[in-house]
Amino acid sequence: MWVSELELHHFRNHSHTTLALPAGVSVFVGSNGQGKTNLIEAIGYLAYQSSHRVAQDRTLVQEGQDTAVVRARVNHADRHAEVAAEISLRGANRAKLAGNTVSMGELSGWVKAVLFTPEDLSLIRGEPAGRRRYLDSTMTVLRPATAAILGDYERVVKQRNALLKTHRGRPTPELESTLRGWDDAFVDLAGAYTTARVQLLRQLSPAVTAAYATVAPGNDVSLGLESTAMTDEGLLAEDLEGHYRSELDRQRRAEWERGMTLVGPHRDDLALVLNGLPSRTHSSQGEAWSLALGLRMAQAVLYREESTSGDPIMILDDVFAELDRSRRATLEALVADYEQVLVTAAVWEDVPQAFSGQVFDVANGEVAPRGQ
Template structure:
């Protein structure tokens, strides 16, 4: 899978951009606050219909504009798919093959991306919500069913929490309705946990292999899924459903007293274990970095195994956060394997040696110019002009 190019209209600091990309490594080179991360964000948005940097879609619309457009063509083994997203104050519209999609869940999955940024260390060091978000976001790209179930779960959870607050304040008394909501939440919760366990089981296999190589066989990485019902990989969806039902019955009085749902996958966590110890708590910074890198690189192979296509890799200023050994492993892992977009203020000596035939775009104030002295010519020329140097429409 690769993204042929990108068309932006009033997206962040890009007023009007048309650019074609290399199928290999695309380096976005420039000083800070010039638009490198904005371009990476646009690719992420094109894939997932939302940003990783803001929860407010209006932030994506350029200054003094009423509407923003993000569009591109995705190449897979046997298909070429045009994708288009429009953001306005009224909301967003998503099109696949020029046809508007009634549900965003039907759109997501046409372009799969993996984002790796310095803040991804929070995957290891951060709160449980960070790890839950990681699981939901990545697996949602690979499984439309999981994406649907997760959306339904969130909707019912909001309803149940609202009703628990009404019961807490004595504004409602009907425990039968609470039981209905509990039953629905248990059903979707069981589906989500079963899928998570399956996903993590597969991801762990790839991550263990990567981690062993990076740690030079000195460390063993394992995953431990933590939740209230002690869910295990061998349990069926029906068994998980019954376990949630039992827990809701036991915790009903406490949940009404606190006015919130205390049980469910929205409270679960993922522990990373290195040589049997929780790396979040006991690991060194080097072990935490290696764990985060191992998990991210493992996703590449897992997505290929599940979807049949390699994802697009987005590396946002990651090289500056990695030592030489980890840089080397990262760049060797992606070379000639996945289309990669890498933002950086400067290419280090190691990166220059290890990246074969990159296309380098210099970025300044939302304008792109291709550095042809080091770029390949395999389909990376701009759509604007014959010389391929200027990719920003004025």
Template sequence: MIVEQLGLKDFRNYAVADVSLSAGANVFIGRNGQGKTNLVEAVAYLAMLGSHRVSHDAPMVRDGTDAAIVRARLAHGERTVLLELQLNRQGANKARVNGVNVRTSELPRYAQVVLFAPEDLQIVRGDPSARRRFADQLIVQRTPRMAAVLGDYDRVLRQRSALLKSARARGVRGDALSTLDVWDDKLVTLGTEVIEARIALASALSQPVAHAYEAIAGDDHRPRLTWALSVGGGDPEEDDAVETAGSALPLAEQFRASLAARRSAELERGLTLVGPHRDDLVLEVRGLPVKGYASHGESWSIALALRLASAELLRAESRLGDPVLILDDVFAELDAGRRARLAKFAAGYEQVIVTSAVEEDVPPELRAHVVRVEAGQIREPGDE
């Protein structure tokens, strides 16, 4: 897949922007705060239905306006498709494909992007929510219908948790809260599908992560990915992790039994303590957890490997061709060896988009098409 044209209106610091991109390597060069990352954030949103920088859409709408527009013309081989997205400061977003109104959840069917940014170090070093978000965004890219499943799970979770909080305030005992059983059924059905998709993802990523890690780090440190699941009786959110992949009970039965066992604790705290929203993706190198044990270089390597493995996985499974690989302001963070190895890995993709404050930080093989960004203005080659 190739992004041929990107148009923005009232997106971040851009009143209006229009930029042409080419196959192969593209570099946005500009000082910090000029709008380079805003451009790649817009591209990535079409594929991930979210930003890698903020959890809500409102910050992406330019101050003083009610909505932002992102338009992208994509090429899939000989076929082109025009995606249009309206991000509203309030209310639901809107989307069109080739001029036809569609649900926003349809956009990842046409756009596949893998973005690596300095914020991705939080996947390795941050709290479990960063790792869950990484996994869920990739799951949606592999299987777009999972966006609806994840959305429904979040809705049920909010409603069940609100019921628990209300019961706690009223001093209701668990055996007197029969309405909770209805929400348990919905939580188990949707949550089991999410957990199964995450376990399958960890298995599918295993080899690509090992390959990408060795390619970037230059060493085989035996990276490993496993899920610590709250349905096993522990609570990964509170560092009480239990891996349950080997349990003899079907996953849904484990889920239901764990809900029953923790009902009193849930009522005491007014929280839903069991489900995929409490799980954690455990990352290891050299047989040790990355978080807390890995060096700075190892942490960068595993974060990069996760994104590059995602690109390899999508490349192998997709009928859209290669995903667009975006490297947002990362070369300044890497030593010379990792820069060279990353450039070699990235150069094999149909399209790569790089941002950098310093042009010389980007290896020469990724500087085929340079675009300069100054205060929300695009300066392409040949512009006065």
């Protein structure tokens, strides 16, 4: 797939940006703070309905405004569509397809993108939350139906947490019984969520291994789920609901004391093991970068395989300055045959020659095609 028209309205520092984009490579050049990442963040928002940089949508709305709009014309092999997202400080966000209101999640069916960004290094070395986000976003793209499980699970955890926090340290029999009311839903959803994650990992592991082998041949990389639901032998507990029920019982006191849900997939982690060592704590800078590239390439390969709408849009945001020569070359080769590749860089000299395409200059929230 590829985006042929992009429009940003009050999105970060883009007051009003309208662009015609070609298929193939586009390069966005501009010094720091001009709005390059903001531009690709907007496309990422259409694909994932969230920013790759911030948890809160409100920061996406231009200072002093109350609604940001991202609109795109998306082209698939034999169809095209106008999609839009409206991010609103007051009231709910809205998604549109051909002018009609649709659910936010439907946008993912029309816009698929893989983002390579400097923040990817923290996928490897940072907190578990980043790796959970990676797993969850990949999962909802590959299996849109799982979005409902994730959403429901999040809601139940929020409700349990609110109850535990408000009455922290002083549960009454009544409160205990209200909490038990949430437990049934919790146990169901935690089981379904964990099952979906394990299925995803089965698909993801070989893809990451293969991608890593291209970036850094001759290494052994493995992916695993770190979860109370996994046995010491690395097997998934047979009775997941039973497992979560007994975990809840075991943590009951601690949950009331700490005022939060201490059990479940929202606390799990993706274990990335490189040559027998956990990469979070043991990887070198170069290994961490290779692994980060491997995780992103695996998304691209799987999205492509599963997609009925063509390739995902490949977005490389300011990554060339971070990568050494051989990793640059690998990345170039990997993205070369995707339908659309969007590249940003502070200086033109940082962009490998292989990425010759339409150049756009980005300055102060405005974007202009070069040479026109």
